[in-house]
Amino acid sequence: MISRRDFVTATAAAAAIMAGGGAPISRAAAQGKLSEAELLRFEPLGNVTLVHLTDIHGQLVPLHFREPSVNIGVGAARGQVPHIVGAEFRKLFKVVDKSADAYALTHDDFEALARTYGRMGGLDRIATIVKSIRAERSGKVLLLDGGDTWTNSWTSLKTQGQDMVDCMALLKPDAMTGHWEFTLGEARVKELTAKLGFPFLAQNIRDTEFEDKVFEPSKMFETGGVKIGVIGQAFPFTPIANPRWMMPKWSFGIRDREMQAEVDALKAKGCDLIVVLSHNGFDVDKKMAGLVKGIDVILSGHTHDAVPEVTKAGATLIVATGSNGKFVSRLDLDVQGKAIKGFRYRLIPVFSDAITPDAEMAALIAKHRAPHEADLNRVLGKSDSLLYRRGNFDGTLDNVICDAILAERDAEIALSPGIRWGTSILPGQDITFEDITNGTAMTYPACYRMKMTGQRLKEVLEDVADNIFNADPYYQQGGDMVRTGGLGYTIDIAKPIGSRISGMTLLKSGTPIDAAKDYAVAGWASVNQGAEGPAIWDVVATHIQRQKSISATARAAVRIVGA
Numbered sequence: 001m002i003s004r005r006d007f008v009t010a011t012a013a014a015a016a017i018m019a020g021g022g023a024p025i026s027r028a029a030a031q032g033k034l035s036e037a038e039l040l041r042f043e044p045l046g047n048v049t050l051v052h053l054t055d056i057h058g059q060l061v062p063l064h065f066r067e068p069s070v071n072i073g074v075g076a077a078r079g080q081v082p083h084i085v086g087a088e089f090r091k092l093f094k095v096v097d098k099s100a101d102a103y104a105l106t107h108d109d110f111e112a113l114a115r116t117y118g119r120m121g122g123l124d125r126i127a128t129i130v131k132s133i134r135a136e137r138s139g140k141v142l143l144l145d146g147g148d149t150w151t152n153s154w155t156s157l158k159t160q161g162q163d164m165v166d167c168m169a170l171l172k173p174d175a176m177t178g179h180w181e182f183t184l185g186e187a188r189v190k191e192l193t194a195k196l197g198f199p200f201l202a203q204n205i206r207d208t209e210f211e212d213k214v215f216e217p218s219k220m221f222e223t224g225g226v227k228i229g230v231i232g233q234a235f236p237f238t239p240i241a242n243p244r245w246m247m248p249k250w251s252f253g254i255r256d257r258e259m260q261a262e263v264d265a266l267k268a269k270g271c272d273l274i275v276v277l278s279h280n281g282f283d284v285d286k287k288m289a290g291l292v293k294g295i296d297v298i299l300s301g302h303t304h305d306a307v308p309e310v311t312k313a314g315a316t317l318i319v320a321t322g323s324n325g326k327f328v329s330r331l332d333l334d335v336q337g338k339a340i341k342g343f344r345y346r347l348i349p350v351f352s353d354a355i356t357p358d359a360e361m362a363a364l365i366a367k368h369r370a371p372h373e374a375d376l377n378r379v380l381g382k383s384d385s386l387l388y389r390r391g392n393f394d395g396t397l398d399n400v401i402c403d404a405i406l407a408e409r410d411a412e413i414a415l416s417p418g419i420r421w422g423t424s425i426l427p428g429q430d431i432t433f434e435d436i437t438n439g440t441a442m443t444y445p446a447c448y449r450m451k452m453t454g455q456r457l458k459e460v461l462e463d464v465a466d467n468i469f470n471a472d473p474y475y476q477q478g479g480d481m482v483r484t485g486g487l488g489y490t491i492d493i494a495k496p497i498g499s500r501i502s503g504m505t506l507l508k509s510g511t512p513i514d515a516a517k518d519y520a521v522a523g524w525a526s527v528n529q530g531a532e533g534p535a536i537w538d539v540v541a542t543h544i545q546r547q548k549s550i551s552a553t554a555r556a557a558v559r560i561v562g563a
Ligand SMILES: [Zn+2]
Pocket: 055, 057, 148, 302, 303, 304, 323, 420, 421
């Protein structure tokens, strides 16, 4: 029989959850297996605490997000963190199968574990964690946001990032950098950064005309008696991975030499500790740590890796905090005589049923969502399968999107971008408009339709593949592989550009793709200006409404060799 205490705990938690998203409380939280005290437990160390958030992608409320089942590393990164998934990952980091950490960090048994451990994230839960750390480590904390914060939800799209800016302001970060932020356009980014109340740092963005710095490159802080220089590194390949025309006057790039100069300048000004707040992606950060001397800590974003331990690249500590608000990183440092004498780290999983929402943040989130509730809650259909995005080649959510494109745009072949954001949907769950926009909301959503020759199609696949599988991380300019509908192919990852893709087949006829022939190709997220077509979320919504229930499995249309 349930005791009164259990009942009260469960009811209070359930009430909190209902306020934050209407989902039923998970079993583990109801049974008291997850507790806030346990999640926040941390034996403090030293004189500095760095708190890192990154790649929230506009997600204000708790969600499901399945980590990748395929994450192939190439060159020096082959078989290294973060290119380890599933059982291998659990073995390496001593994560117990089917545990809360297994659910948070790996993909296996996702559906069952999601029902046990519930949704993760929610900026109101993150606020509770940040407040708790600040209370415990008064005067020693820097809160740093790695970017990809202001876009990719319906409310952030409708408010052009204002909902995120307002909610993040309550957290009072000390600095941020960016990537998808730039897809709001230069003018909007300038407007928002001018009023942030904290610096938007990017040492690697210059104006195209005079090479002047567009943003402050770095800022010095004094925390716990330690002088800390924080350097911002925005996503170096923004104008390649995203539309150039949205940021025509800004040039990006890694800019190692300028990074070195910035490190040296901060040291000359008396900094004891150099922190890079980076949106490079993990492998690029690792390479940069080897080339630029004197970086003590890199807070790594972009590739969405949730790594439960600090990775060392020479003397540099690299921290990777996952995505979508699922995690908060806490890194305590003992800095003595300009050197890190000791550190302690925890990747704190934000189990939304166990962590009390911060009331002030919850109220602000509710205020921002209220005008859009009717859209957000609109039920389009039901999911019969687990819909997710992450994986180098394939995601069931992408398969649904590709099917929608083929059907609604009357195309033979569908292309869908290999973006890493997009929340997961459990079997049996209603699919809402919010679920679909969580995987599609962007400022260049036109679902175009065009004729493309077989030759051109191959070039597109080769180009995208090289952006992921070039052995030199400094040439890895993209996300995951472009998703295809109606098209099968073989990819040899180990080959150079131009010879990775073979055996391209039109699936509906089973015939080989003819280099000279035209095919009806439809897709979305074109980086070219002037792409025309309905918004992708409307295409997908219409398709789901027609189908009523959606079932999608992982596909075998892409054959992978050389991994
Ligand atoms: Zn991201």
